[in-house]
Amino acid sequence: MTIWTHPFATIPTRADIDAAADRIRGHARRTPLLNAPLLDAEAGRRIWVKAECLQVTGSFKFRGAYAAISGLPDGDRARGVIAFSSGNHAQGIAHAAALHGIPAVIVMPSDAPTVKVANTRAYGAEVVTYARGSQDRDTLGAELAETRGLTLIKPFDDARVIAGQGTCGSEIGHDMPDGVDRVLVCCGGGGLTAGIALALQGRATVHPVEPEGYDDVARSLAAGAIQRNPAEAGGLCDAILTPQPGALTFGVMRDLCGPGAVVTEMQALRAMEAAWRHLRIVLEPGGAVALAAAMFGDGPDCVAVASGGNVDRAVFERALSI
Amino acid sequence: MTIWTHPFATIPTRADIDAAADRIRGHARRTPLLNAPLLDAEAGRRIWVKAECLQVTGSFKFRGAYAAISGLPDGDRARGVIAFSSGNHAQGIAHAAALHGIPAVIVMPSDAPTVKVANTRAYGAEVVTYARGSQDRDTLGAELAETRGLTLIKPFDDARVIAGQGTCGSEIGHDMPDGVDRVLVCCGGGGLTAGIALALQGRATVHPVEPEGYDDVARSLAAGAIQRNPAEAGGLCDAILTPQPGALTFGVMRDLCGPGAVVTEMQALRAMEAAWRHLRIVLEPGGAVALAAAMFGDGPDCVAVASGGNVDRAVFERALSI
Numbered sequence: 091m092t093i094w095t096h097p098f099a100t101i102p103t104r105a106d107i108d109a110a111a112d113r114i115r116g117h118a119r120r121t122p123l124l125n126a127p128l129l130d131a132e133a134g135r136r137i138w139v140k141a142e143c144l145q146v147t148g149s150f151k152f153r154g155a156y157a158a159i160s161g162l163p164d165g166d167r168a169r170g171v172i173a174f175s176s177g178n179h180a181q182g183i184a185h186a187a188a189l190h191g192i193p194a195v196i197v198m199p200s201d202a203p204t205v206k207v208a209n210t211r212a213y214g215a216e217v218v219t220y221a222r223g224s225q226d227r228d229t230l231g232a233e234l235a236e237t238r239g240l241t242l243i244k245p246f247d248d249a250r251v252i253a254g255q256g257t258c259g260s261e262i263g264h265d266m267p268d269g270v271d272r273v274l275v276c277c278g279g280g281g282l283t284a285g286i287a288l289a290l291q292g293r294a295t296v297h298p299v300e301p302e303g304y305d306d307v308a309r310s311l312a313a314g315a316i317q318r319n320p321a322e323a324g325g326l327c328d329a330i331l332t333p334q335p336g337a338l339t340f341g342v343m344r345d346l347c348g349p350g351a352v353v354t355e356m357q358a359l360r361a362m363e364a365a366w367r368h369l370r371i372v373l374e375p376g377g378a379v380a381l382a383a384a385m386f387g388d389g390p391d392c393v394a395v396a397s398g399g400n401v402d403r404a405v406f407e408r409a410l411s412i
Numbered sequence: 413m414t415i416w417t418h419p420f421a422t423i424p425t426r427a428d429i430d431a432a433a434d435r436i437r438g439h440a441r442r443t444p445l446l447n448a449p450l451l452d453a454e455a456g457r458r459i460w461v462k463a464e465c466l467q468v469t470g471s472f473k474f475r476g477a478y479a480a481i482s483g484l485p486d487g488d489r490a491r492g493v494i495a496f497s498s499g500n501h502a503q504g505i506a507h508a509a510a511l512h513g514i515p516a517v518i519v520m521p522s523d524a525p526t527v528k529v530a531n532t533r534a535y536g537a538e539v540v541t542y543a544r545g546s547q548d549r550d551t552l553g554a555e556l557a558e559t560r561g562l563t564l565i566k567p568f569d570d571a572r573v574i575a576g577q578g579t580c581g582s583e584i585g586h587d588m589p590d591g592v593d594r595v596l597v598c599c600g601g602g603g604l605t606a607g608i609a610l611a612l613q614g615r616a617t618v619h620p621v622e623p624e625g626y627d628d629v630a631r632s633l634a635a636g637a638i639q640r641n642p643a644e645a646g647g648l649c650d651a652i653l654t655p656q657p658g659a660l661t662f663g664v665m666r667d668l669c670g671p672g673a674v675v676t677e678m679q680a681l682r683a684m685e686a687a688w689r690h691l692r693i694v695l696e697p698g699g700a701v702a703l704a705a706a707m708f709g710d711g712p713d714c715v716a717v718a719s720g721g722n723v724d725r726a727v728f729e730r731a732l733s734i
Binding site: 119120121122124126127128131141143144146148185209212213366369370371372373399403406407410411 | 441442443444446448449450453463465466468470507510531534535688691692693694695721725728729732733
C-alpha cells in the first residue's frame with residue numbers, strides 16, 4: 091500500500107510554489123485583495139482581505155488540488171485520484187480531476203449533507219460512501235486505490251498541496267501594500283497557513299487563526315510540539331476543524347509563523363456579516379475567522395485571508411441576523 | 413447658472429476611456445470576471461460575471477465618479493462637487509471626493525433611508541436634505557453650487573462619467589474569452605451601458621437589461637427615440653429605476669447596442685441567490701438583472717455585468733429564501 095507513504099513528504103521550496111503557480115495559471119483564479127474604507131473605520135485599522143471565497147469551487151482548496159494533480163507523473167495521473175473529504179477539499183479535487191479528464195473517487199461518510207454529495211458529483215467525481223462507525227474508511231479507501239491504481243491526495247500534509255496553497259501567498263506578496271507585514275490565515279490542518287508562510291518568508295509574519303475549542307495549532311506553536319484538540323464536538327467552523335496539525339505543516343509553521351490567534355464563533359459570524367456588508371463577498375464561518383481576528387483582535391494593519399465561502403443558507407442568515 | 417450646461421456634453425471616444433482608465437488606476441479596483449461550472453450547468457450556457465459589486469463603494473459608480481472628479485480643471489476641482497443621489501452615485505462621489513481631499517455635497521430627499529445617509533456621511537460627504545414635494549431639489553442644488561462654486565456631477569448623462577464607466581468595458585474586453593461576443597449590462601440611465609458599448613465597439617454586442625415596468629431603454633431602442641416609463645412606482649431594482657435614458661447615453665446605445673432585455677423582479681432575486689451560491693458575491697436586485705437575463709433568457713454564452721451590491725438585509729434574505 092505504497093500510496094499511503096507518498097514521496098512528497100518534504101517541505102516545499104519557493105521554487106516549488108513558483109512551479110505550482112505556473113501549473114495552475116489559467117485554471118485557478120487570481121483572487122483580488124479587497125478593502126473597504128468603512129470596514130477599516132469599524133475595525134480601527136486597515137484590513138486587506140484576500141478573497142479566496144472567489145476561488146474556483148469556492149475555496150483555496152482548488153489551488154492545492156490542481157497543483158497536486160497537475161504535478162503527478164503522467165501514468166499515475168491517468169489512473170485517477172482519491173480523496174477523503176466531505177468538504178472543500180472534495181470539491182477542489184473533483185473539479186481539478188475533471189479539468190484533467192481523469193477519474194476522481196471521493197470517500198465520504200454516508201451521513202454527509204446531501205448538498206455536499208450532490209455538488210461533488212456535479213463536479214464529475216464518483217462519491218463512495220461508508221457507514222461511519224461500522225466501516226473503516228482507510229481500509230475502504232486503500233482497497234479502492236489498490237484495485238484501480240488511484241493516487242491519494244491528502245488535504246494538507248502533502249508538499250504538492252502545500253506548494254499549491256502557497257500560490258495564494260505569492261499573490262498576497264505581490265498585491266499587499268508596502269509597510270504591511272502581518273498576515274492572518276484561517277487554519278485547520280495548516281496547509282494554507284504553511285504555504286503562505288513559505289511564500290511570504292522574509293516579507294511578512296503569518297499568524298494562524300482558529301476557532302475557540304479547536305486551537306490545536308496555537309497550542310502546538312506555543313508548546314513547540316504537536317498538540318491535539320481534546321474533543322471533536324463539531325461546530326460552525328467545520329471547514330477548519332481538524333484534530334491536530336500535520337507533521338509537515340507543523341514543521342513549517344513552527345519555523346516561520348508568529349503566535350496563533352483564537353476567535354469565538356460569534357466573532358466569526360460577525361466577520362461574515364461585515365464581509366457581506368462592506369466587501370460584498372460570501373464567507374463560511376471557517377473562512378471568516380482570520381477576518382474576525384483582524385477586526386476584533388489587537389495589532390497593526392494587516393491582511394486577512396478569507397479562505398472559503400461554501401456555506402448553508404441557515405448559517406448565513408444567522409450571521410446576517412446578529 | 414452655467415454649471416447646468418457643462419462643457420462635457422459630447423460622446424466620449426475610446427481615447428477618453430483610456431485616459432479615464434489611467435486616472436482611476438490604483439484608486440478604482442480592477443474587478444474580476446468570475447465564472448462557475450455549476451452556474452453554467454444550471455443556466456445551460458457559459459456565463460462570465462463582471463463583479464462590479466466588488467468595486468470600491470460597492471458599485472461601478474465609483475469609476476465614473478472618480479474619473480469625472482479627477483478630470484476637472486484644478487481650480488474647479490478644488491472648490492468641490494455636488495450630486496443629487498441617495499444611492500450608489502452618492503457613495504461613489506462622496507468617496508472619490510474624499511480621496512481627492514475636496515468637499516462633496518450630496519443632495520438627498522429628507523426621507524432617504526437612514527443607512528444611505530449615514531454611509532454617504534461616513535465616506536466624508538456633507539448631506540443636504542430637502543423636503544420632497546415642498547422644496548425644489550434643483551433650485552436648492554443650484555443655490556448651493558453657485559454660493560460655493562461646486563461642480564455638478566450628473567449620474568449618467570455626462571461624457572466624463574460615461575468614459576469612467578467605459579473602463580469597466582475595457583477590462584471585460586481584456587478578460588473575456590475569445591469567441592464570446594455578447595455582453596449583458598444592468599441599465600438605468602445608460603451610463604454604464606453606453607460606456608461599455610463604446611469600449612467594446614467592434615468586439616462584442618452590448619445589450620441593456622432592465623426590470624419589468626421600467627423598460628424605457630428597451631422601448632427607446634425599439635422606437636428609435638427616447639421613451640419614458642409610464643409610472644415611477646418604485647420597486648426592488650431601485651438602483652436602476654430612471655424615468656428615461658439620457659440624451660448622450662441614448663445616442664450611444666442607439667448607435668451601438670443590440671436590443672434590450674427585460675426580466676422580472678423574481679428573476680432578479682433568483683439571480684441574486686445564484687450569485688450567492690455559485691459565485692459567493694453579494695448583489696442588489698438592480699445589480700442582478702443582467703445575470704438574470706443571462707440565466708433565464710435565450711442566446712449563446714455571454715458576459716453579464718453585476719453592477720452593484722448595496723442591498724438591505726431584508727431584500728437579500730428574501731432572495732435567499734426563494
